[in-house]
Amino acid sequence: MSKEPEDTIASRISRVLADRIVRGELAPGARLRQDHIAEEFQTSHVPVREAFRRLEAQGLAISEPRRGVRVASFDLAEVREVAEMRAVLEVLALRHAARHLTPAILDAAEEATREGDAAADVHAWEEANRRFHRLILAPCGMRRLLASIDDLHAASARFLFSAWQSGWEKRTDHDHRAILAALRQGKTDEAAATLQKHVQWIGRGPQPAKNGAPREIFAIVG
């Protein structure tokens, strides 16, 4: 009945592995062993290797010839990099999307914001946040741009899940509403400026470590 858009085993594996990496179930640096993964998915390792190539392109894994594939690690520099790339690309997308935004889309985006408010955990909150961004940007109709933004969102979510601090979401919800208000009034420049700051804001705080030195943690929240 419903036909999955991507129906190869390789794409299914890459989706599942990407999700695990983003959620932190697979730790940075962890080895991805093709035979083990093949066994888990009840396939041979050929589609597994193809999935690895996609993860590599998304920046979620790194592959060293003959030495296998590992989950990509990240640091503050990369968090900053992803935040800044998202800022400029999302602003670009919004400027093109603006003329195609309908009240219905903006209502849906507001609904996503409300769902974020009510979210029970970080994952639900992140899902709502991503939907908000997708809703207001997708009408730009630029496929390559939207694909890049999606990959950057995955990276952002990774950082977020690894370092969530309650309280951060308040700022986000406020920004979302400001962006929507500006868009409703046709103030595209204002909306773009708010979006730019919003995405670039990086949450920081001390790691609530039980033992050892409390190192600093950080994440893109918008």
Added chain:
Amino acid sequence: MSKEPEDTIASRISRVLADRIVRGELAPGARLRQDHIAEEFQTSHVPVREAFRRLEAQGLAISEPRRGVRVASFDLAEVREVAEMRAVLEVLALRHAARHLTPAILDAAEEATREGDAAADVHAWEEANRRFHRLILAPCGMRRLLASIDDLHAASARFLFSAWQSGWEKRTDHDHRAILAALRQGKTDEAAATLQKHVQWIGRGPQPAKNGAPREIFAIVG
């Protein structure tokens, strides 16, 4: 002695195919048949399939499950999209690179511009142009950003090779020198503004078709 950075067969195949697509030796829409390519490279089709996944991620090929892989086609909308993405990402990179630029780097960039002036054909000119951009942007040290820009440069080169018009290069050389002059004086904002316009400029002209209707052609020249 010299060790190739990528030593798997798959990566070699993807490099060669990417080059052929960019140069236009493989036309948009052309089918990439794994067995034929495997035979040409004296391998099986397993590494060929891995190479396909990379080309797909770079936006040079599109894959339809069970129906094979084709060279991606493009239109004016995508040329614009790539130009605008390059504009915002290269400006971002330049702003970070600026503080790390040395006179030696700027001299090398000027040399690249001179080589572009003297280039005998489009391919040599494109190579010099890309080197110019890489030289002034690489010092930003942002790996993900630079990788994205590289992919966009490949797409740009594709458009360029498919629609070269003599005369376009004059504008580029002028822009390059203006950017370098601004950077030498520490005027980063001015350099960034020039770069932004430079990359976004799209060359257009009538196709010099021998027969049939002269349709319009276009390319990113910067």
Added chain:
DNA sequence: GGAGTCAAAATTATCTATAATTTTAAAAGG
């Protein structure tokens, strides 16, 4: 006890083989 060495085990990269699907082209029917 620790550094270095070497062999066994695990793992990667690739090839060959096979099943399933799509493309093609030819034949039949209107």
Added chain:
DNA sequence: CCTTTTAAAATTATAGATAATTTTGACTCC
């Protein structure tokens, strides 16, 4: 003559097997 059907050929996707490399871990020697 054009459409539809149908069978053959080509092609894709995956499985299973093999060679080469890397990792692991025990053992020796200092």
